[in-house]
Amino acid sequence: MGINSLSFKNLRRRKLRSILTMLGVVIGVTALVVLVGLTTGMTNYMKESTTNIMGDVMIMNSTGGGTIMSQSGSSFLSPEAVDELRNMSQLYNIKEEVQFFTEFNGTSIYIVGTSDWSQVEINGTPGVVISPTVEAMGYKIGDKITIEDQEFTITGTISEGAMGMGVLVLDTDKALPLNDNKPTSLTANTRGDPEVIKDEVENTVDGITVSTKSDMSKQIDDMMSGLTLFIGGIASIALLVGVISIINIMLVNVTERTREIGVLKAIGFTSREVLGSILLEAALIGFIGGVVGLIIAAILLQIAIMLFGSQIGDIQLVQMLPVWLIAGVLGGATGLSVLAGLYPAWRASRLNAVEALRNE
């Protein structure tokens, strides 16, 4: 019968009080995990979807900025550069991608050339696919559509993800002539270490930038880490409030149990053991609150995936709840709770046994 089992029993003794104290931690942890989980999920999803389609390297015009956010810009690779790249033995499985805006019926339309139709959710068949915005202009499957004086027959419509834009998706080889055969980017696999080949390619061909998968991941990380920190900071305030309520409740508990603490000392427990048992009790509140908060957060995130998953793509719960987040939140909630218990525990351990026993 150690003194530590008392900590467990003490939690059960005042169930409502313990539950209400834990609730503060639960709310804090839930808010933190849901918000950070959502941004982390977005980051992972963005990384996976970019690196999945790009092969080992992505090559762009260096004035195009070389970031994934600017690839829809107006800089393209010259046909000469493309020829040079195609002749490099280090590169294979080279695919051209082209994306550009053009004039269409007095408005602007985004032309996407793709070689991988699995990336596009469509109704109908691949070939010439329009977004709902273009459909709203009176076009349907089987109709003719004219872009840059070229006539195409519509084969399908985009079912998801066009975000209200006028979009036309074509095979790359059909889209390239519309842009004077200038691709936006090239993706390729490499023979050898992508980082080494990146330097070789950049030194051989003028005016291009090569991004490897890790470059891409880093860009996404840079972009999202600031956001994650900001959101995490705000959610941490909720957790902090929960932890402060632990200080309050543990002080009440210690005052209420003054006499018991005197008895513990009289029957041979040291001040340090008394201190440890109060800290353990605080740690338990934090840990159990953390576990419950994590479970609620996981349920909420799963609901979010079921509600919005179809719009942002195929995202999994494991992407939103990485191990570092689970471990960090549990460790953080427990550690902060121990800190919160320090002052009440110190007060308890300092109690004079005789005074404590006299306490009525």
Place this chain on the structure above:
Amino acid sequence: MNDQNNNVLEFKDVWKIYQMGDEKINALAGVNLNIQKGSFTSIMGPSGSGKSTLLHVGGILDMPTKGTLLMNGKDTSTLSGKEQATFRRNEIGFVFQRFNLMPQLSALENVLLPMIKPDLEKAKELLDKMGLEGKHNKRPSQLSGGEQQRVSIARALINNPSLILADEPTGELDTKNAEVIMGILHDLNKKEGVTIIIVTHNPLAAEFTDEIIEMRDGNII
């Protein structure tokens, strides 16, 4: 005479002085007292005569302001906080007026609490000896006052202490239960040689003991 072999406790000119505002209170005023191994002593006296303080100092719960307390021949003033706790755990068993059992623990768990290595059989045996068969798993709130005090005696005995210190052990009990408790303490002293000191107001309880010490104003008369 080598008194170290016979004396469990030796008070040598022990003072305990409390500061109450501007006034100094001598709770103990130069007490000299030897408690022999196997003795059964009661300390009597009016409230404020220092008898509880004597018990607390004797139980190393409180340190003397001046003077020396030897326990089994060892000077207790040199003990660290941890050593004091170890002494209390191994050498002293406390019995309180208000039982002071842990309300969240069963009778059996209360008895096991002071043990570092829990010996379930020994705890059960002690409870049975106290006449608490079938009540091992009851909480203190489910037991009568007399039963709770018997649990607390079992708790005091669990580590085979050299000394039992009981502060008004019958103070919360009716006459019948008081006699049962004093009978148990008497048997422990006579049959097993446990050294016992009780502080009491109750002359009936004091009658069970071999020696009665009277206290007035912080000293023995």
